Amino acid sequence: MASLAATRANAHATCLSSFRRGGALSTSGRHNGRHNSLVSFRSISSEKTNTAAKTKSSSSLSEEVRNDFPILRSENDFGMPIVYLDSAATSQKPLAVLNAHAQFYATANANVHRGVHYLSAKATDAYEQSRAKVGKFINAKTDREIVFTRNASESLNLIANTWGETNIKEGDEIVLSVAEHHSNIVPWQLLAERKGAVLKFIGLDENECLDLEELERTVNARTKLVSLPHVSNVLGFTSDVERIVKTAKSVNATVVLDACQSVPHMPVDVQTLGADFIVASGHKMCGPTGIGFLWGKYDVLSEMPPWMGGGEMIQDVYLEKSTYAPPPGRFEAGTPAIAEAVALGAACDYLSKIGMDRVHEFELELGAYLYSELLKNIPNVRIYGPNPLKVNPQTGKNFERASLAAFNVDGVNCSDVCTLLDQLHGVGCRSGHHCTQPLHRHLDVLGSARASLYIYNTKEDVDKFIEALKEVLEFLGEPV
Numbered sequence: 001m002a003s004l005a006a007t008r009a010n011a012h013a014t015c016l017s018s019f020r021r022g023g024a025l026s027t028s029g030r031h032n033g034r035h036n037s038l039v040s041f042r043s044i045s046s047e048k049t050n051t052a053a054k055t056k057s058s059s060s061l062s063e064e065v066r067n068d069f070p071i072l073r074s075e076n077d078f079g080m081p082i083v084y085l086d087s088a089a090t091s092q093k094p095l096a097v098l099n100a101h102a103q104f105y106a107t108a109n110a111n112v113h114r115g116v117h118y119l120s121a122k123a124t125d126a127y128e129q130s131r132a133k134v135g136k137f138i139n140a141k142t143d144r145e146i147v148f149t150r151n152a153s154e155s156l157n158l159i160a161n162t163w164g165e166t167n168i169k170e171g172d173e174i175v176l177s178v179a180e181h182h183s184n185i186v187p188w189q190l191l192a193e194r195k196g197a198v199l200k201f202i203g204l205d206e207n208e209c210l211d212l213e214e215l216e217r218t219v220n221a222r223t224k225l226v227s228l229p230h231v232s233n234v235l236g237f238t239s240d241v242e243r244i245v246k247t248a249k250s251v252n253a254t255v256v257l258d259a260c261q262s263v264p265h266m267p268v269d270v271q272t273l274g275a276d277f278i279v280a281s282g283h284k285m286c287g288p289t290g291i292g293f294l295w296g297k298y299d300v301l302s303e304m305p306p307w308m309g310g311g312e313m314i315q316d317v318y319l320e321k322s323t324y325a326p327p328p329g330r331f332e333a334g335t336p337a338i339a340e341a342v343a344l345g346a347a348c349d350y351l352s353k354i355g356m357d358r359v360h361e362f363e364l365e366l367g368a369y370l371y372s373e374l375l376k377n378i379p380n381v382r383i384y385g386p387n388p389l390k391v392n393p394q395t396g397k398n399f400e401r402a403s404l405a406a407f408n409v410d411g412v413n414c415s416d417v418c419t420l421l422d423q424l425h426g427v428g429c430r431s432g433h434h435c436t437q438p439l440h441r442h443l444d445v446l447g448s449a450r451a452s453l454y455i456y457n458t459k460e461d462v463d464k465f466i467e468a469l470k471e472v473l474e475f476l477g478e479p480v
């Protein structure tokens, strides 16, 4: 307990210093001082001020699947049931995935591709079957288009260091947006520095979606790459990919889609989307950490040089030079994360069995509920991104939002809010910049609190969160 308190005290030393009744705390979190209220804060924690849930009927999907996730039955150090609202950072894992991981080691463990013996063949089959499952999950033309990586960040670095190395020259332009996750900025900054290329950033429109008119004005004959989010991890918008692809292709630019927040939550069909590459992380889609993937059109992948050298990625090695395996092996140097890939395949099976249309429909409803409950119950709340209660003039239908809400409450520090939500109520939200510092600068705040939901969350979870938030704000001297 002492070490937990110390860790949390360290992490939140700045914000805890500001716990007080009355007096304004800057939303930007710029304040000084020591965490002198931590002791009383801990004693309040141990009183188990757990929020009584209002009972509202919850959509059937979460009721059906919730028991598949053992961790959701656990309690925190104060005996409160955990309300997990941080799935945009990483999702929880169902038993089917945990079992697939354990089963691999129990029944099939050996290194892949290099052995003729029984277990090696079994491991290779399991690994390659998982590639096929991932390919099917996003409707790739062939499983050879799926490159296993550690995560989406590695996938983006792979593109920058292979496709980027051969295709980006001095003066070329790479178009991104102010809403990017750092993983979709830094690899391109490094590439641009190496090559003398220019990065351009489009902004947001009045609904805090990507400003695609600005994209149309920005692309030109020098634009070689457009890399944008499919779904924003903070603003929750879904991009109009058709328009992005049409705009990029009008100048023959290559399109990368950061699909980290779409693949786990909606049907994604790479053949319909029309992008050249998409990237995603297994751990956000019920799979384990340490495995992600890059999808690329096979002819594009075939033209790309290798990035990392080592075993598996070669055809022939001589002392002076080597020749390389065709994709995807060319990009998978060394022993891969075999059990993790197998478990990712199990995650694809699990989600496919539910049906991604159903997942999407469920999350649209739950996300809209989260948004409207926040607006209804929390005065002076500012939720970033499009309003799902408003009609999108482009589609004539309400804005589709991911089932997440990043927000600030006027005068309150977002880290204070999330620390108290956790310690007083067992509600786990994330605070900070969510790896989108430029976006938060654009929004003129240092950070935000974010509640993000997935298939196992219920309307009751949202109700608990709202009630907990009200109590936290009262505690902070912002009565609601």
Ligand SMILES: Cc1ncc(COP(=O)(O)O)c(C=O)c1O
Pocket (backbone or CB within 6 Å): 088, 089, 151, 152, 153, 154, 181, 183, 184, 229, 231, 232, 233, 258, 260, 261, 281, 292, 435
């Ligand atoms: C939109 C988006 N892109 C990229 C990433 C990076 O994913 P990873 O850390 O798994 O590489 C994330 C993770 O939060 C994300 O939400």
